[in-house]
Amino acid sequence: MISAFKFSVKIEEREKKVLLLDFSRRMKKFTLLFLVCIFLGFCSFFKSRIPAYPSGVVFPLEKAGEIAYKGRIIDFVKDTEGDIYLSTERGLVYCMTGERREILWKFEVSEELASSPFLGAENIYVYDMNSTLYCLSKKGRLLWKKEVKEKITTGIKELKKKIYFGTEKGIFFARATSSGEELWRFEAGDAIRSTPVFSAERIIFGCDDHNLYILSEKGSLLDKIKTENKIQPLPLVEKNFLYFGTDD
Missing domain, CATH: 2.40.10.480 (Thrombin, subunit H)
Structure with missing residues (x-):
């Protein structure tokens, strides 16, 4: 009986050791899982604090805390x-x-x-x-x-040491790249929001007055095309063709 009792005790002690070992392993797994969750939450927190960047920027401009x-x-x-x-x-x-x-x-x-x-x-x-x-x-x-007294409403384009842009009041400017001094201006019928393009010594831009303007490099009107809506997108010149869209 004593022998059996001792054997029983040994079995119980062995079972306890197995249970303790199993419990220890589970605790390690739980601790590891807990740490992983904290790490992922930590990363998600800082990710939410970093703003989105324009398409094409492939490196972080702002890091967590920096x-x-x-x-x-x-x-x-x-x-x-x-x-x-x-x-x-x-x-x-x-x-x-x-x-x-x-x-x-x-x-x-x-x-x-x-x-x-x-x-x-x-x-x-x-x-x-x-x-x-x-x-x-x-x-x-x-x-x-x-x-510039008028509000600039287009992009700035450069050609032959001159820059060109349009304004909310419909003024199209040509200025010197060396000094910014005004060389000439052209007055359209409404706000200019279309960034100019160039083709064969001609300057082309759209306007909110529904016209597409074609100017010489000296600022004189060569032609204009009347449409039914505002022309705000950037025109496109491809070979001998001119493409432009309107604001429906």
Whole structure:
């Protein structure tokens, strides 16, 4: 009986050890699962704090706890060498190298920016909420700035050392890339929201007065095409054909 009792005790002790071992293993699995859940929740929390970026930006500009830029991104452009230029609503223009993904320089203005950067042959153009136009070198140095009395409502396009843009009051401007000085202006019938395009020494843009305007490089009207609706999208010139859409 004693022997049987001792054997029974040994069995019970062995069963206890097995149960303890099994319990220990379960606790380890539970602890690991708990830590994984905490980690995933932690990542999800910081992911929700990182804003979305424009399509095409494939690297984080803001990390958890580390701000690499100020303000919401308006838009970005990429040059032929792969460098990326972007602007933010907080009045900053950034240049980043596409290969190393590092900030090369940044330029800050005192007002909120209203446009993406526009690339010229040698310069970068951007304007703020007050329609002050800035011209920067590709090294981030301010070359000039000009106040435009009318609200700028188009992109900035460069051709042959001149920049062109339209305004809410229907004024189409040509200015010198070297100084920002006005060279000529053309008055349309309504707001201009269509960024100009160029073809065979002609300047083409749409207008809210339902007309597509075709100007010479000196600002004289060559032709206009009347439509039934506002022309706001960017026209497209392909070979001998001109394509444009209207705001239905």
